[in-house]
Amino acid sequence: MSKLKFLRAVCAASVSALMAFTATSANACTSFLLKAENGEFVYGRTMEFALPLHSKLMVMPRNFTIQGVGPDGKDGSGLAFKTKYAATGMNGLDLPYFVDGMNEKGLNGGLLFFPQIAEFQDVSAADAANSIASYQLLTYILTQFATVDEVKAGLSKIKVNRAPLAAFNGTLPIHVTVHDASGNSVAIEYVGGELNMIDNPTGVMTNAPGMQWHLDSLSMFATSTAAPVPPLVFNGKSFPQWSTGGGQVAQPGDYSSQSRFIRAAFLVNTAPKFKDASEGMPIAFHLLNQFDIPPGAIQTLAGGAAGGGVAGYEITEWAVSADLKNGIYQFRTYDNPAIRQVSLKDLDLDAKEIRYISIDQPAAATDLSK
Structure with a gap:
């Protein structure tokens, strides 16, 4: 048993009594976009879950055919589509679909958990061949479109159905953040069976409630x-603040999605200026540090809506930073904080099959004692 699995098992056993009486709706992914002085953009994102996702770095080539999943949950019963653009990013649950990623044109995005609100389209048998499953949505976006405007124009032409995913005992409830190399951002949400595409001037996304609620809360x-x-x-007597940072005393400090959205928007808005994306990527990781969930801080219930429905606690499984113009995708993981990367220009984008790259490299400390 790995160290991570052991820790989760211990936590699940030790808090089981508490969980019997405590409900939670925590789902702790946080994402944002930063702009460099030269007009380049950097994306940052954390992935928090209690259910281990077993993510790998995935490279999806051009001209690769993907079998759409219809409402019945079967491969090939939905829309079959060929990849127009190559992309790289993280998958989950050993599926050949992106949870987070970026394509060769600089279009970037991520799936974020959206339980109890996401409701996808009711697709009839006659429309099944023009539909995909919710967990295929980001893969479709990254492989078919180059800009946010193209996403807005093209996404309404297909259906996103309610196909079940076994790991979730039902439809995967997600919404999607999408950004392009020009800095345009849109939030994509299916609510009440309807597609909503909301322009996002902040570039920030967390989880529920919906995007418009978060924007209004600012x-x-x-x-x-x-x-x-x-x-x-x-009366002439001065009472100065005792500490720096007093201008944020009203900001919430918990790990709820509502609070994380406020803090992320504040950090993006106050981030120091940087020359280009290469300078911005380290800044993105420093901002992401503020959303790294300490183990045990967010507990989850077996069968609940949060964290994938397993008993235990959420952790930051991985965090990524992406340079949208130059096609550089960096990441770090729970077990290894060292930053690793791939560059789209150095990958074979015309391969015949999907390439999977392990992200489980062990951490190593540098001994400076001698």
Whole structure:
């Protein structure tokens, strides 16, 4: 048993009594977009889950045929489509579909958990051949489109059905964040069986509630500031703040998706200026540090909506940063904080099959004692 699996098993046993009385709706993915002074863009994202995703880095070539999954959950019963663009990114559960990724044109995106709200389209048998499963949605987007405008124009031409995924005992409930190399961002949500595409000026996405709710909530924190706060004065006596950072005392500090959205938007808005994407990628990882879930901080219930429905706790399984113009995709994992990367220009984008690259390289400490 790996160290990670052992820790999860111990946690599941030790908190089982508490979980019997405590419900949770935590689903802790956080994503954002940063802009460099030269107009390049950097994407950052964490993946938190309690259900181990066993992700691998995946390279999907051009001109590769994907069998769509219809409402019955069977490969080939949905829309068959050929990849127009090659892409790389993370998969999950050993499936040949992207959970997060970027294509050769700089279109980038991620699936984020959206339980209890996501409701995909009711697809009839006659329409099944023009539909895909929810877990194929990002793969379709990355392999068919080059820009956010193309996504908006093209996505309404297909259906996203309610095909079940065995690991979730039903439809995978997700919404999608999408960005292009020009910095355009859109949130894609299926609610009440309808497709909603919401322009996202913040570039930030977390989980439920929906994107419009998150955007509206920013108004409650309009006075948050990174600048020093002037002292409060009563009858000529000054009462200065005791510490720097006082301009954010009203910001929530918990791990809920609502609170993470506020903090991520604040950090993106106050991030230092950087020259280009190569300087921005380390900044993205520093911002992502603020959303790295300490083991045990978010507990989940067996059969619940959160974390994939397993008893235990959520962890940050991996975090990524992507340079949208230059096609560089970096990542680190729970067991190994060292940053690793692939570059689309160095990959075989015309291969005949999907390539899977392990991300389980062990961590190594550098001994400086001698």
